[in-house]
Amino acid sequence: MARNPSPKKRIEELRAQISHHNEQYYGTDAPEISDAEYDLLMRELRDLETQHPELADEQSPTESVGAAAITTFDPVVHRVPMTSLDNAMDESELRAWGERVAKGLDGQPVRFVCELKIDGLAISIRYENGRLVQAATRGDGKVGEDVTANVATIRGLPSVIKDAPEVLEVRGEIYMSTAAFQKMKAEREAENLERVANGRAPLSVPVNPRNAGAGSLRQKDSAITAQRDLSLWSYQLGEVVGGPEFTSHHSTLEYLQKYGFPVNPEITMLDSIDSVLQFCQTWQERRHELPYEIDGAVVKVDDLAQRELLGFTSRAPRWAIAFKFPPEERHTILQDIQISVGRTGRVTPFAVLEPVFVGGSTVGMATLHN
Known part of the structure; x- marks a missing residue:
C-alpha cells in the first residue's frame, strides 16, 4: 500500500x-x-x-504573482507592482471575504464595485505628457515584458491624449473577442488541412481565446499582432503624476473614460454581499451572451481610504477578490482517430469529435499527443 x-x-x-x-x-x-x-x-x-x-x-x-518574464522581449520594472487577486470559489468563500472586509473596517458601510473578470492578459500602458511610451505585461508582478509596439496596434487605444497629467499609467486586460478567435481558428484549421494533404505536420491550433490572445500579443512582429484584432478593457490606474486626487475607484474609471479608454459597460456599484453574489450568479448564467470570454467576476471595495485601511497580504489586496466560475465540461462523441505524418516522419495522432461548444469555442478536433 x-x-x-x-x-x-x-x-x-x-x-x-x-x-x-x-x-x-x-x-x-x-x-x-x-x-x-x-x-x-x-x-x-x-x-x-x-x-x-x-x-x-x-x-x-x-x-509571487505569475511567472518571471522570459527573454523574448526587454524587461520592464513596474513602478507600482501588478498584484494578483485571491479567489473565492463559491458563495461561502465570497461571504467569508465580505465578513473579513466588514471586520477590517469595524463595520463601516461598504460599497462594492463589481466587474466582469475578462479572460485575457493583464497589461500596463504608460503615457508621459499625453503620449503612449510603454506597454508591459504583468510578468511576475514586479517585472514584465515590453510589448509596446504590439499594444500600439490595438484599435480603440489612444496613442495621444490631450490635457493629460505628466504620467498616466493605465491598467487593463487585453483579450481576443470570440469572433476574432473563431476567424483565426478557422484560418489555422484550413491551413492545416492543406499541410496534412501535402504530408506536412499541422500547426498548433489555439484552444481558446485567452491562449490565442496571449500568443498574439507576444509576437516578435507587430504586423502579425495587428492582424489578430485584439481588444482592451481598462479597469484601473497605476502610477499617476500630476493628476487629480481620487477618493473612489468608480471615479478613476470615469477618469479613464474621459480620456477615451474603453471601460466595460457591465461594471456595477452595489451595497451588499447579497447583491454582489446575485451579480456573480447572473453573469455565470449569462457569460456566453457576451462577445468575449469571462471566467468570473472581480469584486472591489470602492472607497480608496477604506482600501488603505484594509491593506495587502504578501501577494494580493485584502480589498478585492476574484469570484471564479466553475469549469465547463461537455460530453461528445469520438468519431475517429487519425494520424498525420510530417516531413521528418513524426507521427501526430488526433481525434475527430462531434463538434461541441465548450470554453468559448466549438471543438471538433483534439490532439492526442498527451
Missing part, C-alpha cells in the same frame, strides 16, 4: 508543479492543465503551508 508523502515532500512537489504551470501559462502561453486544476493545486499548497508555517519559503508560488 502506497504511503502518503510527508508534508515537506508534498509541498516541494506542489511548488515544482505550480512553478512549471506558471511558466507554461504566463511564459509560453501553452497551459497544460485547466484553470480549475491549477486552482486546486494552489489551494492545496496554501493549506499545507498554513498548517506547517515552519516550511514557509519566500520563493514559494504562493508568495
Whole structure:
C-alpha cells in the first residue's frame, strides 16, 4: 500500500508543479492543465503551508504573482507592482471575504464595485505628457515584458491624449473577442488541412481565446499582432503624476473614460454581499451572451481610504477578490482517430469529435499527443 508523502515532500512537489504551470501559462502561453486544476493545486499548497508555517519559503508560488518574464522581449520594472487577486470559489468563500472586509473596517458601510473578470492578459500602458511610451505585461508582478509596439496596434487605444497629467499609467486586460478567435481558428484549421494533404505536420491550433490572445500579443512582429484584432478593457490606474486626487475607484474609471479608454459597460456599484453574489450568479448564467470570454467576476471595495485601511497580504489586496466560475465540461462523441505524418516522419495522432461548444469555442478536433 502506497504511503502518503510527508508534508515537506508534498509541498516541494506542489511548488515544482505550480512553478512549471506558471511558466507554461504566463511564459509560453501553452497551459497544460485547466484553470480549475491549477486552482486546486494552489489551494492545496496554501493549506499545507498554513498548517506547517515552519516550511514557509519566500520563493514559494504562493508568495509571487505569475511567472518571471522570459527573454523574448526587454524587461520592464513596474513602478507600482501588478498584484494578483485571491479567489473565492463559491458563495461561502465570497461571504467569508465580505465578513473579513466588514471586520477590517469595524463595520463601516461598504460599497462594492463589481466587474466582469475578462479572460485575457493583464497589461500596463504608460503615457508621459499625453503620449503612449510603454506597454508591459504583468510578468511576475514586479517585472514584465515590453510589448509596446504590439499594444500600439490595438484599435480603440489612444496613442495621444490631450490635457493629460505628466504620467498616466493605465491598467487593463487585453483579450481576443470570440469572433476574432473563431476567424483565426478557422484560418489555422484550413491551413492545416492543406499541410496534412501535402504530408506536412499541422500547426498548433489555439484552444481558446485567452491562449490565442496571449500568443498574439507576444509576437516578435507587430504586423502579425495587428492582424489578430485584439481588444482592451481598462479597469484601473497605476502610477499617476500630476493628476487629480481620487477618493473612489468608480471615479478613476470615469477618469479613464474621459480620456477615451474603453471601460466595460457591465461594471456595477452595489451595497451588499447579497447583491454582489446575485451579480456573480447572473453573469455565470449569462457569460456566453457576451462577445468575449469571462471566467468570473472581480469584486472591489470602492472607497480608496477604506482600501488603505484594509491593506495587502504578501501577494494580493485584502480589498478585492476574484469570484471564479466553475469549469465547463461537455460530453461528445469520438468519431475517429487519425494520424498525420510530417516531413521528418513524426507521427501526430488526433481525434475527430462531434463538434461541441465548450470554453468559448466549438471543438471538433483534439490532439492526442498527451
